[in-house]
Amino acid sequence: MIAVNDLWREVYPYLASQVTAVYGRNSGRVLELGPFSWGISYELATRYAALEFTLADDHKEYLAHLRHEIERRNLGRRIEVLNAPLDKLPFGDASFDLVILRGAFFFIMDRPRILSEIYRVLAPGGLAFVGGGYGAGIPQGVIDSIAEESRILNDRLGRRRVTLDELKALVESQGLTAATQIVEEGGVWLLVRKSISLAAEKQTSRLAEAFGLRPAEVISIVGGGGKTSLMFALARELSLAGKKVISTTTTHIMKPEADESPCVVLEDDEERLISRLKDELGRHKHVTAACLRPEAGKLRGLLPETVDKITAVKLADYIINEADGAARRPIKAPNATEPVIPDSTTLVVAVVGMDALNSPLSQEVAFRPELITCLTGLPEGGIITREVIATLVADEKGIIQYAPRSARIVPFINKVELAQSPDDVRKLAGAILSRRHPQIKRVVSGSLIAQKLEFHIFEAA
Structure with a gap:
């Protein structure tokens, strides 16, 4: 084990970065398990002072080596080492925010x-x-430099080759299918x-x-289909309450009907646009x-900098912007150019x-399904679970990418009338909030086509 960890010294920074990206926090209690523990935890400890660590395994010689390395680096106050069987952990329920087990396929299939x-x-x-x-984003040169020696060591230690079907069966046998996502970025990983x-x-x-x-x-609206309807529904509500509202887009939208927006101003010149908006808002509450x-056949959007300038001159009480497109599909993954958020x-x-929930991933329910596969690991035809949707919503490369750090983010679960049960909506909201994204404090659900509008607000207890 010591030899493997020494060999993988240049790999651990990439593994730590991948863990950090999916964990999404820089504080909490971390448990790293197994005979290959320490490398990832050490990298995380050097980056994030608010993380506290416990390393656990049942190989006494290796644990003695870990204690020496931890003391040598003056990390004894932050990293505890325990001798413990991995299938009977000596910790209470709900003790850790992050659990790491690298090299799991040496033994987890048999235990x-x-x-x-x-x-x-x-x-x-x-x-x-x-x-x-090896971890996401690792240079091929680093892999090549250790691949052969790593293979020899791994075979000597008894690594078992595991298929995806075997992993799915393992997860199912422990009743964790709904809680687990299998991803193949930077290796093969179970995200539980x-x-x-x-x-x-x-x-x-x-x-x-x-x-x-x-x-x-x-307000910038991003993600799946229903954004335009939501934008005009919110604009209507605010204008009826006496507020001045500008609706716009930084992408493309169909020209609104009269019942969606009473006034449309089309102008390429920025200064003339601001002047015309000022005039029309004197006559209409919503423009x-x-x-x-x-x-x-669609209206071409404003530059995000133009939206910022309109904001600065304080023409309206609210500005509502549709920031990307989804071709009316319920879910999407963004490309590198979107969403366009001022x-x-x-x-x-x-x-x-x-x-989208419980549907197969396809062009019919997803915009850019190939990007959803890249982000979530779900193959085409795979069933879209609530964890897949939570990743699309809360991941830094998901539909909220490019959101300003100072902005609040509120996911909106639309078309709840199509849910198989109300409990499915609640569980999806819980899955999104469980990601603990620092800008997401609530999830809203509802339907924009119901005769009587009713929206549900979900927050963590």
């Missing part, structure tokens, strides 16, 4: 209880990172998450209350702004459609 023990000690909202590989407890949900008929709107908001020349945005609403 499947290890996986259920990991889940038991995982705190609500926590993540377990279990599997093997434990949902948080939710507070009693609140209900309201007002979108402004559901999203927790504050005065003078710039839609876009560029003069349409593209493919810096002045104070609230990002991330839309997903309930009709």
